[in-house]
Amino acid sequence: xxxxxxxxxxxxxxxxxxxxxxxxxxxxxxxxxxxxxxxxxxxxxxxxxxxxxxxxxxxxxxxxxxxxxxxxxxxxxxxxxxxxx
Amino acid sequence: xxxxxxxxxxxxxxxxxxxxxxxxxxxxxxxxxxxxxxxxxxxxxxxxxxxxxxxxxxxxxxxxxxxxxxxxxxxxxxxxxxxxxxxxxxxxxxxxxxxxxxxxxxxxxxxxxxxxxxxxxxxxxxxxxxxxxxxxxxxxxxxxxxxxxxxxxxxxxxxxxxxxxxxxxxxxxxxxxxxxxxxxxxxxxxxxxxxxxxxxxxxxxxxxxxxxxxxxxxxxxxxxxxxxxxxxxxxxxxxxxxxxxxxxxxxxxxxxxxxxxxxxxxxxxxxxxxxxxxxxxxxxxxxxxxxxxxxxxxxxxxxxxxxxxxxxxxxxxxxxxxxxxxxxxxxxxxxxxxxxxxxxxxxxxxxxxxxxxxxxxxxxxxxxxxxxxxxxxxxxxxxxxxxxxxxxxxxxxxxxxxxxxxxxxxxxxxxxxxxxxxxxxxxxxxxxxxxxxxxxxxxxxxxxxxxxxxxxxxxxxxxxxxxxxxxxxxxxxxxxxxxxxxxxxxxxxxxxxxxxxxxxxxxxxxxxxxxxxxxxxxxxxxxxxxxxxxxxxxxxxx
Numbered sequence: 001x002x003x004x005x006x007x008x009x010x011x012x013x014x015x016x017x018x019x020x021x022x023x024x025x026x027x028x029x030x031x032x033x034x035x036x037x038x039x040x041x042x043x044x045x046x047x048x049x050x051x052x053x054x055x056x057x058x059x060x061x062x063x064x065x066x067x068x069x070x071x072x073x074x075x076x077x078x079x080x081x082x083x084x085x
Numbered sequence: 086x087x088x089x090x091x092x093x094x095x096x097x098x099x100x101x102x103x104x105x106x107x108x109x110x111x112x113x114x115x116x117x118x119x120x121x122x123x124x125x126x127x128x129x130x131x132x133x134x135x136x137x138x139x140x141x142x143x144x145x146x147x148x149x150x151x152x153x154x155x156x157x158x159x160x161x162x163x164x165x166x167x168x169x170x171x172x173x174x175x176x177x178x179x180x181x182x183x184x185x186x187x188x189x190x191x192x193x194x195x196x197x198x199x200x201x202x203x204x205x206x207x208x209x210x211x212x213x214x215x216x217x218x219x220x221x222x223x224x225x226x227x228x229x230x231x232x233x234x235x236x237x238x239x240x241x242x243x244x245x246x247x248x249x250x251x252x253x254x255x256x257x258x259x260x261x262x263x264x265x266x267x268x269x270x271x272x273x274x275x276x277x278x279x280x281x282x283x284x285x286x287x288x289x290x291x292x293x294x295x296x297x298x299x300x301x302x303x304x305x306x307x308x309x310x311x312x313x314x315x316x317x318x319x320x321x322x323x324x325x326x327x328x329x330x331x332x333x334x335x336x337x338x339x340x341x342x343x344x345x346x347x348x349x350x351x352x353x354x355x356x357x358x359x360x361x362x363x364x365x366x367x368x369x370x371x372x373x374x375x376x377x378x379x380x381x382x383x384x385x386x387x388x389x390x391x392x393x394x395x396x397x398x399x400x401x402x403x404x405x406x407x408x409x410x411x412x413x414x415x416x417x418x419x420x421x422x423x424x425x426x427x428x429x430x431x432x433x434x435x436x437x438x439x440x441x442x443x444x445x446x447x448x449x450x451x452x453x454x455x456x457x458x459x460x461x462x463x464x465x466x467x468x469x470x471x472x473x474x475x476x477x478x479x480x481x482x483x484x485x486x487x488x489x490x491x492x493x494x495x496x497x498x499x500x501x502x503x504x505x506x507x508x509x510x511x512x513x514x515x516x517x518x519x520x521x522x523x524x525x526x527x528x529x530x531x532x533x534x535x536x537x538x539x540x541x542x543x544x545x546x547x548x549x550x551x552x553x554x555x556x557x558x559x560x561x562x563x564x565x566x567x568x569x570x571x572x573x574x575x576x577x578x579x580x581x582x583x584x585x586x587x588x589x590x591x592x593x594x595x596x597x598x599x600x601x602x603x604x605x606x607x608x609x610x611x612x613x614x615x616x617x618x619x620x621x622x623x624x625x626x627x
Contacts, residue, residue, distance in 0.1 A: 012096050043270065044120045051092050051121065051276060066269060 001078065001085040009056055010077075013048035014040050032074040046071065059084050086284040088256070092121070092276060095128045104132035110152040110290075111136050113143050115161035117272040118279070125283035130291070140192055151201040152294075154286055158273060159208045159227055162188065170223055182226055186233045193234075197241035201523060204289055205238070206282075207231050209249045211262060242524040247289050252281045292450040296510060298427060299401055301343060301449070302392060304410040305354040305361050305383075307433040309337060309373065314360045324370045329436060336439035337372040344377045347461040348449050349399065352381035353391045353408070379465045388415050389422035399465055400574050402513070402610070407448055460551050467547035488545040492581065494588045497538035497555070502527050505540055505555045508571060515572040515582065515614055518604040522557075522569070535560050537592060541585050543576065550576065554585050558592070565593035566626050567603035567618075586621055602626040 011023040018026070026039050041049070046068055054060055061084070070080040112118065112135055123135050138148070140157075160167045166181035173181070196203050208227050216222040238244045253261050256277055263275035274282060306313045310333045311323025323330040344350050350373070354361060361383050365375045380398050382391035388410075396403045404425035410416050411433040419428050427448060431439055497505055502524055509522040530536040541554035553576045557569040567589060572582045593601050602624040607615060618625055 009093075012093055015096070015100065047270060047272070048096070048120050048124075052096075055092055063265065063268075066265070 001082060003078065005056055006053070006077065006081065009052040010036075010041075010049055013045045013052055016040070027074075030074065032078075035072055036074065036077075037072075041071075043068070053081070057085055086255075086281060088277065088280070090128075090280075092124070095124050099124060099127045099131060102131045106132055107134050108132045108152070109134050109136070109150050110154060111138055111143070111148055111150045112154045112156060113138050113140060114156045115139055116156075116158050116274075117266075117270045118156065118274075119272075121272070121276055122274070122279040122283055125280045126286060129284055129287040133287070140188075144192065144195065149199055152204070152290065153196060153200045153202075154204045154206075154290075155196070156206045156282070157208070159230065160211070162230075166226070170226075171220065173221070175221060178221060178226065182229050185230055189230070189233065190237075193237050193241070193244070197237075197244055197525070201243060201526075202290075202293060203241075203244045204247050204286065205234055205244055206247045206249045207234065209253060211258075242528075245289065245293060247285055249282075252278075252285050256281050288447060292447050296405070296513070297450060298348070298407045298448045299405040299511070300349040300351060300395075300399065300407070301340065302351045302353045302395060302406055302408045303340070304408075304412070304415070305352060305356055305364075307411040307436075308409055308431055308439075309333060309371075310364065310368075311433075311436060314364055315357050319360070319364055319368060322364070322368075323436075324364075324368060326370060330370065332436040332439060334370055334372055336436070336443065339440050339443045340373055341377060343443075343449055344462060346449060349379045349401075349462060349465050350377050351395050351399075352378055352383060353388055353395065354381075354383050355385055355388070356383050358383040377462075379462055380469055387418065389418055392419065392423060392426060398469060400468065400577065402574075407446075409443075460549065463548055464550055470547055488547070490543055490545040490579070492541060492543045492584050494539055494541045494585060497527065497531050497540055501540050501552060501555075502531065504552045505538065508552065508555055508573060509569065512571040512573060513608070513610040514574050515570075515577060516611055517570045517606070517614060517617065518568060519606045519608045519611060520557075520569045520604075527557075530557055539585070539588065539592075541572075541581060541588075543581065554581050556585060556589060558589055560593075560596055560598060563597070563599045565589065565596070565598045565601045567601065567623070570603060582617070583621070586623070600624065 007024060007027055011020055011027055014027070015023045027036075030036065030039055049071070050061065050066065065080050069076070071077045108130075110133055114137060118137060126133055126135060136150075138146070162185045163181055166173070166178065166185070170178070208230050210224050210227050216224075234244075235246065238246055260275060261278040261281070262273055263278065264273075266272035266274065303309060306315075309324075311330065312321060314322050324333050325331060326334065340350060352361070358381075361381075362375065365371055365373070365378075380395050382395055384391070388408075392403065392406065392408060396406065402425075403423050407427045407429065408416075408419055409429045409431055410419075411431045413430055416428045416430045419426050429442065429446065431442070495501070506522050506524040506527050509516070509520060509527075513519075527538060530538050537558045537560070539556050539558070540552045542552045543550045553573040555569070555571055556567055559566045559568050570582075570585070572585070590601055603618045604626045605615060605618060
């Protein structure tokens with residue numbers, strides 16, 4: 001699993017006023033078990049994140065995995081994605 | 086439309102590009118369009134700033150944005166009808182349909198009043214159903230609602246339809262919807278669907294808001310026909326009713342269509358003039374005729390100078406011109422020297438693309454073809470004759486007298502309204518307040534007793550020019566305020582503006598006004614006339 005690519009997708013989805021580099025830094029500073037809501041992951045950026053992930057890795061998440069709670073923290077995210085990547 | 090672009094690339098590009106101005110629009114919808122549709126919208130036009138609302142919140146707030154886009158899914162309008170469709174009788178279905186149209190009606194009236202332009206996506210069936218023979222077909226419901234909103238667009242000229250069906254035909258119904266999105270966030274459209282919807286939104290918005298082009302200038306060899314006439318000879322050029330000559334013939338057909346819409350057609354070609362006209366006069370498969378051509382520059386001078394000289398002869402500005410050539414050198418030259426001219430490069434290896442490229446370019450789109458449009462080409466042709474006569478007459482006044490010009494000034498009537506609105510959109514140089522009006526706005530002024538909308542039409546020995554001047558005057562506090570004053574660039578320097586202004590002054594006097602003042606808004610194009618009011622004893626209205 002290419003974690004860096006996942007983080008890139010996440011930062012593109014979260015990017016607002018900050019540059020990609022700054023956004024990436026923010027993500028990397030966040031402990032893996034802490035909620036990503038703190039760095040601005042909301043329902044809209046969540047959709048962006050999913051669309052970007054599926055485009056990047058060319059797969060489609062199962063309906064049962066497609067819950068916000070499965071992408072709450074970076075830890076969750078890696079775990080959810082592990083069966084696909 | 087860019088069908089292959091990745092979403093990540095879209096996000097990257099919209100972050101890089103920032104527009105120098107912003108255009109606020111409201112999208113009224115009953116489904117979720119964020120974030121994908123929004124991102125594609127910004128991708129196609131980065132000046133757009135979008136706000137989403139559902140019908141209820143729209144109706145309960147005071148929204149005065151210029152532009153509103155309405156995108157509604159039929160299933161959300163009457164869930165009872167949708168869920169129970171096969172249980173209902175024909176009569177019950179009609180009653181439920183009635184409820185939908187009533188609901189839309191309460192919504193459409195404020196829409197048309199509060200905004201300048203409204204874009205309404207038509208309703209489509211979602212293609213999931215198979216209707217057994219003899220059963221009621223849900224499609225009839227869709228047809229009925231569409232019929233209703235089509236009627237509304239007739240009633241309110243500022244409501245425009247966007248054909249959703251056309252979008253689906255282009256990308257396919259299976260690619261348009263995304264069922265997972267419906268359950269996830271009530272977002273029914275796929276990435277490609279959002280892309281197509283956004284593209285169509287921007288296209289339609291631009292078509293109606295941006296000034297349209299007036300003049301199409303064509304190169305000849307490898308554009309109007311295949312091959313080089315001076316080298317290959319008239320009998321060997323590719324222009325026929327079969328492959329591949331038919332492609333050129335079909336392209337010419339599109340050009341002739343534009344001619345009939347009032348677009349001025351000109352030629353600019355490095356060629357032997359005699360050879361070109363020989364093709365026009367003698368080739369059996371030429372659809373474009375000499376009489377369609379208003380001005381031409383067929384010589385060996387550089388094309389930028391030639392295009393400039395066409396602009397001078399016609400008295401129109403170069404930014405209203407479109408130039409087509411197969412030579413990337415010539416296109417590059419024009420782009421560099423006259424960047425305001427829109428250029429289209431035609432790949433001479435792919436003439437099969439010519440006709441469709443011109444048809445799809447949307448540069449000459451018109452909301453409505455007025456009878457003046459058809460006259461416009463005749464006008465410019467006689468203008469070239471007038472220009473010749475002017476050169477041979479030393480005394481301008483004598484010249485004008487020799488033209489036996491007849492001017493009529495009237496209050497705007499139903500026939501004049503479309504032309505006046507059209508003129509306000511097209512006129513830049515002698516448009517003192519630089520205001521643009523829709524037909525609906527002009528209509529409203531004609532019905533308001535405190536306003537006068539006047540137009541000026543003229544004819545001379547060369548022909549009927551139609552409506553070439555117009556103004557909007559408001560009478561307020563014992564004053565006549567000229568809100569808009571425009572004269573078509575075709576008739577500059579002929580004293581028409583003085584006639585119109587005199588008429589306004591006379592009207593003001595009759596009404597007992599104590600003064601006349603005029604609104605002047607300076608723009609890059611109308612600055613030549615910034616003293617017009619002062620020179621004629623009219624105060625500038627602040």
